[in-house]
Amino acid sequence: METKTPSARKTVIITGAARGIGLATAHLMHEASWNIVLVDWDAEALEKSAKAFENGIGLVCDVSEPKAVQGMIADALSWAGQIDALVNNAGIADFGPIEETDFERWRKVMATNLDGVFLVAQAAIPALKATRGAIVNIASISGLRASTLRVAYGTSKAGVMQLTQQQAVELGEFGIRVNCIAPGPVRTKLAMAVHTQDIIDAYHDAIPLNRYGQEREIAEAIFFLASERASYITGQVLAADGGFEATGVGLPALRDKAQS
Numbered sequence: 001m002e003t004k005t006p007s008a009r010k011t012v013i014i015t016g017a018a019r020g021i022g023l024a025t026a027h028l029m030h031e032a033s034w035n036i037v038l039v040d041w042d043a044e045a046l047e048k049s050a051k052a053f054e055n056g057i058g059l060v061c062d063v064s065e066p067k068a069v070q071g072m073i074a075d076a077l078s079w080a081g082q083i084d085a086l087v088n089n090a091g092i093a094d095f096g097p098i099e100e101t102d103f104e105r106w107r108k109v110m111a112t113n114l115d116g117v118f119l120v121a122q123a124a125i126p127a128l129k130a131t132r133g134a135i136v137n138i139a140s141i142s143g144l145r146a147s148t149l150r151v152a153y154g155t156s157k158a159g160v161m162q163l164t165q166q167q168a169v170e171l172g173e174f175g176i177r178v179n180c181i182a183p184g185p186v187r188t189k190l191a192m193a194v195h196t197q198d199i200i201d202a203y204h205d206a207i208p209l210n211r212y213g214q215e216r217e218i219a220e221a222i223f224f225l226a227s228e229r230a231s232y233i234t235g236q237v238l239a240a241d242g243g244f245e246a247t248g249v250g251l252p253a254l255r256d257k258a259q260s
Contacts, residue, residue: 009055010131011035011080012226013073015063015120016090018045020188021138024215025087025222030056032223037076039063039090063090063116073123083127085226088117088160089138095149106152113156117163121178125171132175136225137164141184141241157182161237168235177234179225184241187212208243 012029016022017038026036026049036056040046043060050058057079061072076083091113094105117137128135142150143157164180171178185191185203191212195203204210221240224230239245 009033009035010084011037011076011082012085012087013037013039013076013083013120013124014087014089015039015061015116016138017058018042018049020190021183021186021215021218021222022087022089023049025089025219026053026056028216028219028223029226030054032227034084035080037080039072041090063088063120064111066119069116069119069123073120073127077127082131083124084131084133086121086124086128086133086135087138087222087226088120088135089222090116090120091138091156093153095153096151097149098151101151109152109156110159113153114159114163117160121167125176128171128176129174133177134226134230135164135167135171135176135178136222137161137167137178137180138222139164139180139182139237141182141239141245144182144237144239144245164237165235172234177225177230179230179233179235180237181218181221181225182237182239182241182245183213183218184239184244185212186218187214203244206244206247207241208247211242213240213242 012034014022014026017026018040026038030036030053036053038050038056038058039061041062046058046060050056059072059075061068063069092109094109121135137160139160140157142154143161146154161180164178168178218240221238
């Protein structure tokens with residue numbers, strides 16, 4: 001691994017960066033002149049995505065494996081010399097009824113979505129202490145409100161929110177800020193491939209802004225919390241969801257009546 005001399009450019013590590021929200025965040029922070037460390041377990045997709053970054057590097061890593069995480073952080077520091085921000089975005093979605101979610105499926109979701117956030121942040125703490133850096137954990141609106149078929153996914157994301165607060169409380173004395181983004185429905189390629197028109201229409205009805213979010217919109221929120229613009233914000237969960245969480249048990253039929 002080639003060693004890079006530390007510079008004035010800040011460095012961010014983004015997990016789950018080969019596609020989707022992670023890749024959109026990488027592009028946004030690259031535009032702001034950050035060094036980008038893209039991390040993903042999909043080596044082929046990561047290689048393709050990393051080619052777009054002049055000041056970026058792709059590192060293959062399964063964030064649920066402690067030794068792999070330690071090696072990834074060491075490689076990132078060898079390349080960049082410092083870590084100023086960490087975006088814990090890697091995650092998997094496994095939706096199914098409670099009775100059909102066996103322990104193997106449950107543990108697979110928890111290993112990446114919750115264990116991975118813990119492991120990567122823990123490994124990065126010494127470097128983040130040196131820069132008084134920031135951590136942004138990516139959860140989901142499913143961690144704030146329960147939904148059918150999300151027993152493992154929703155529980156893992158609720159765990160990420162609690163972990164965020166634990167990290168913020170303990171690491172604040174070192175100047176490390178830790179916050180969490182809870183995206184609502186986002187127009188990713190994956191979502192559009194699996195959401196039927198009925199599901200799309202139902203989400204539009206339930207979201208006050210009447211649409212899905214864009215990957216870039218979530219990236220903007222992530223970048224804000226990772227940047228100095230959020231220098232006095234820590235321990236927070238920001239729902240970037242078009243107002244979905246705020247609607248509670250509101251019924252689309254009542255909203256239609258209010259608009260008439």
